[in-house]
Amino acid sequence: MLVSLSIRNVVIIEKLDLSFDRGLGVLTGETGAGKSILLDSLGFALGNRTDARLLRPGTEQASVTAAFDIGPSGESGDHPARKVLAEQGIEVEDLLLLRRVLTADGRSRAFVNDQAASAGLLRQLADTLIEIQGQFDQRGLMDPATHRELLDAYGRLKDEARGLRTLWRAWQDALAEREEAARRLAEAQRDEAFLRHAVEELDALDPRPGEEAELADKRNRLMHREKLVEGVNAALGEIDGKAEPALGRALRALERIATTAGDALKPALDALQRATAEAEEALAQINSFASDMDIDADNLESVEERYFALQDMARKHHSAVEALPALRGELAARLASIDGGEAELTKLAKATAEARRKYVDAAEALSKKRAKAAASLDKAIMAELPPLKLERALFRTALERLPEDDWSAQGLDRIAFEVATNPGSAPGPLGRIASGGELARFLLAAKVVLASVNPERSLVFDEVDSGVGGATAHAVGERLERLARDRQVLVITHSPQVAARGAHHWQVQKRSSGKQVATEVSQLSAGDRREEIARMLSGAEITEEARAAAERLIGTG
Template sequence: MLVSLSIRDVVLIDRLDLHFEGGLSVLTGETGAGKSILLDSLGLALGDRADSGLVRHGSDQAVVTAVFDLPPGHPARDILGEQGLDAGEDVLTVRRVVTRDGRSRAFADDQPVSVGLLRKLGDTLVEIHGQFDTHGLLNPATHLGILDAYGGLEKQAAAVKRAWTGWRAKAAERAQAEADLAKDREEEEALRHSVEELRALNPKPGEEAELAEKRGQLMHGEQIAESLNGALNAVSQDCDVEAAFRHAQRSLQRVLDKAESTVQPILDALDRAAIEASEALNQLERAVGEIDLDPRHLEQVEERLFDMRALARKHSCEPDDLPAVAERFEKRLAALEGGGSDIARLLREEQAARQTYVEAARALSKGRAAAAGTLDRKVKAELAPLKLDKAAFVTRVEERPEEDWSSDGLDRVAFLVATNPGAPPGPLNKIASGGELSRFTLALKVILAAIGPVPSLIFDEVDAGIGGATAAAVGERLERLAAELQVLVVTHSPQVAARGQHHFRVAKFETKGRVSTTVTRLDQPERREEVARMLAGERVTEEARAAADSLLTATTTA
């Protein structure tokens, strides 16, 4: 939900701080007062294109800051997380700065971000519906997802995506196997030679490191032997270390009963030392006995080590990877010799995966057709009071050719309208006029209010070109919509304005030759006067005030 909007030096606005609440907020004012500047400012904060013409004359830069409630699980948190940015505990603050030369900077919670990221965040925070809007409901690319959400088909859609992924993986595996087999048939002689080389060498995992260590020992065998023999002589011939420890133990045993607390720890330490000394002596003797000084063994180790490294270079891998290379080549040779039996198996698996996808996708298509029928009936019921009783709304669900199937299923979904009886339905944003477009959008939004993640909706002159009972119907639907979402509406209709829970008046005034726009939140007496002005025009009469009272009272008690 939009909590606040701060605007500095944007066109006619010098300094403006607005605070919003949930429910329905209406913005009224005379034509040219600057209502569109408010929407342009908010759009700027949400990533719209920057223009140096937005900077107020005489100022160096324009700044717009918008603050939103950000409940747990809101999509904006995921977007920020993907960029390594942390969302605030309860709110998200987005800010845009535009300088006089047209350059701009964007921020999210005071962290610099790209304008593209700001726009992506904005798409999850606010929907702005104007007479010439081409986003949201009017973007055909969104219709399939909207229908799935409306029909409660998300789990079925997720199952279709999983089935699609499984099918395409099997298809890719089969295609790769066919490509490998074709390549292997062309290079059969080279493949057989490589297999024979690898079989002859028979490399083992970790063998290179073992050979390298063995080679080092053989190359320095005499030096190692000299050191080992010196150590052995030091602990065996020059003195008997273990015997010395045991002699010390026997000497201490004589006084153990007279000083046990002092002597026993020493005896234990001497015992451990004697055991370690004996083990060291045994290891030295074994090591001396295992020293290999045969130069032929060095040649054999070096030959195998160099053969492994040469073969690894040939196959562009590490020596430790040669066993895996050998296994892969053996499989390719087996497939070649088997005449494509593996490919036949992979083809069967691919066909089974395709069938799984088709079954899941057709079940989803059936659910979409049912949801489309329900949606069409509910939208139709909303159209007549909006002076669109002769219009038709159609959710078209049609199967695409197989080459166009996707993870979304088999279907192409589009919201179509026909505004005149007998006329073929066409795309919403191409068939309907500006005013009709806004009312179609409103009717759809009333039906779809509960399914979208966007918590705030803004309607710009949704009541254009209508009045009387139709305007009252628009206001009633905006009020219903505001029970689910935060709704802000820019309106010239007193019937719509009277429905607002919160009323803002936009006005333009001149001080010392400088024109500025201001926005005032109205209390109840001020609302009465504003609605009366909207009814009567420039000169407010008592009759207009009485009519305003009637409208405000009716909407209060409705």
Template sequence: MLTALAIRDVVLIEALDLEFGAGLGVLTGETGAGKSILLDALGLALGARGETGLVRQGAAQAVVTATFEVPARDGEVANLFHQNGLELEPGEPLIVRRIVKADGGSRAFLNDQPASAGLLRELAPHLVEIHGQHDDRGMLNPRGHRALLDAFGRCDPGPAAIAHKAWRDAEAALAVARAEQDLAERDREWLEHAVAELKALAPGAGEEEVLAERRAAMQRGEKVAGELQGIAELLDGSEGGLSQLRQAARVLERIAGDHAALAEALAAIDRAIGEAAEAQDRVDMAAEALAFDPAVLEADEARLFELRGLARKHRVQPDDLPVLLEELAGRLERVESGGAGIAKLEAVVADAHRAYADAAKSLSALRAMAAARLDAAVATELKPLKLDAARFRTVVEPQGEAGWSSFGMDRVEFEVSTNPGAPFAPLVKIASGGELSRFILAMKVALAEEGGARTLIFDEIDRGVGGAVASAIGERLARLADTAQLLVVTHSPQVAARGARHLLIAKSHDGTVTRTGVTPLDAAARREEIARMLSGAEITDEARAQAERLIAA
């Protein structure tokens, strides 16, 4: 709901602050007083083009600030904020500010956060509907007709939406399976060869590392084998050092008692024999550990080269060959059993298609019944609004499969025929300005609380009518104001008398500058204004009495 509108330096308005409430508010004033300026200013806040001609002469910029109360349940406004990286706390007012500079360019803010004019235009349908002489939005936009009909008829598109998603998901899975099958069929021969080659090699996890380490160990043994043999001969051969030490020890044992030094020499040689024997044992242990079978080394090297060669062929690491074998074997298996799998998926798609078609047809039947009720409801409103020759119909037309969506299979559009025998056509294309507004009013009354913005503005809906028709318009506007905030720019006293609040738009001139102002009217001033509307320039007592009767009606 629009709660406040602040205007600075827009055309003839220097500074204006207005507050609005629920129910029906009327704006009146003489022709040329500047009622359209108010709508132009509000249009700026709703994303209209920022024309520099809107800036008051002599001012640097025009500023319009509109404040809205957004119901907590209105998730669409919150979603638009979130999608554009803006914040809107639940329950806080929505403040839209638009600045247009005299030298060109404009800026927009939502709750003091910079925003684009495009975002304002996206928000506008959720905030205000303006129905004027040249309006082509709101209920005149066929894209919103289906939602309005569904809300009116309590037609729930949920089951169709769920069925539509299941159908599309099944189709997507089938498409993926077919693409894989086509690709796999092209690669069947290669797959068969690759799987056979990998199975024949039977690579093991971590096998390359084991083979590489074992091969390196055997290569080291091969390199030092000759040296170890030479060491063994030097230590323990017939002429080796250990043998000669033992011979010396035997000689010393016979003569050690002849001198103390000989006994010490014997002890030293015994120690040397022990150390040399230990060295011999260590050399023997190393020789045993480094011993290798040339046939085993050759076999390991051949296996290692095969693993690495096949890994290079498939552009993977050797340790990844077992995983590759499993993957390629799975692809080959899918190729061989792919036909059966695709047949199953095709059956799933067919079942999902039927389920969606059944849900969509049920939805279409509900819409057809709702359309009949809506047509009848609108028809009852047309005659009192001097549209008795017109006919209204809601087209619910099944579309081809290409047009099926989560909202069902129907195209929904409101159409009218304004004269007997004239063909039906979209409302905006065949109705005149006054007829257009009255058609919108009839449809709004029939739809009552269903859909649309919570603030409605009707610009001169009573153009070209008077008397009973104007009274009917006023009565319906008042009825509609029970469920939405209405602002009506009117020249009809019958409509003005129905307002809960009355704003007078007037132009003043101080000899130099012309200004447009807006004044809230109290009960007495309101009676005078309605009397002026009834009688013209000279307000008579009879006009005042008639104004009293209209207000009291």
């Protein structure tokens, strides 16, 4: 709900602070008093485009702040503005402030609760906060993009629409998976000859993890075999048959005197025992190495052949030798995918067809429910038109079946509200067919019927009583009052019948002081309100008859 509007230096408004409440609020005043400037100021705060002409002459800066009560966070039915704010990382309490500043060079700055923001964010928030119904407004009911959602809300079809979006995503995911599998299969089929040859070569080579390092080590030993054999033989000459007997004799000599020495020789005895065992182990390892050298004596050629075969295969595949076993598995898997790819593709095609069937079945069912809801909506709005002097007009909800390429998460149909103001003329979009006054009354009729949709948004009507009076104006006022039972409604009006229905009444006046002209707005008391409605009835000279008529209008309102 809009709770306040503060305007500084906008056209002929120098300083203005207004407070608003729930229910129906009316703004009246003579033509040219500045009522349209109030709407322009509000639109500026809501992110509408503007230029330096909005600036009050002789000033350097204009600003407008609109404050909205969006209720506590976390309650059931949390205000939709909070979702927009959360996406921007902006936290607010109950009060949301939209502020915009305009400078003489035509540039503007926007703020949300004093945090710098874009005009686009102001417009996003405005769409959740307030709807201005007038001849030049292109949002709300005037925007065909909102019509499907409004119809679903009216027909209580939101759950079905949400379920359809889930089925659409499932179908699109299945379709994407099938297309990706088809792409991979086509790619594998193009490379089939290469894959088969490569896998056969790798199978024949049979590379093993760690084999390159093992072969390199063996190759190095074989290339230096003579030097190694010479060193081994020298080592054997020094210890074979010499070290072990000498260590044994030393050990036995100490053992004979160990008792006499007590524990003093125990460390030496333990060391000799370890040395004897280590000498035996060293001799065994040297003999084993020598034996291996004898076995591999004629093996250098085969080792090098295997080593270089692995190197050549790695270069062929632009790979490391160590990665060849994994590459072998990868290529084999791609090859296997050709053999099993058609079956997998068939399986995915069936899954995609099933996902499509579920979506289409749900979409067809939703289309039927939407058509039924549209018929009910059209009938209800048509019933509202005659009292609003639109008895010759037509309102209809057009449902057009789309080609499959244009199906979406929203369904199979294009949905648009259309009107015709003259019998026999083809229905068309609201803004193109209806004039300013007719449009406002069409929108009023639609809003009365759609009263339960977006109740958290305030409504502003301009020109809703244009060109009508008497019973029609009374009908307009009665519908505005009815609409304001569950939400805040503000209306700029020239009709006393409409003004009499207001729960709150503001008078807009233009005052002159020397060469300065300024717009002032005052909230009227009960007595002042009677005088204003009497003025609207009689003109410049207010008669007692006009006052009595105003009293009757207020009483019946």
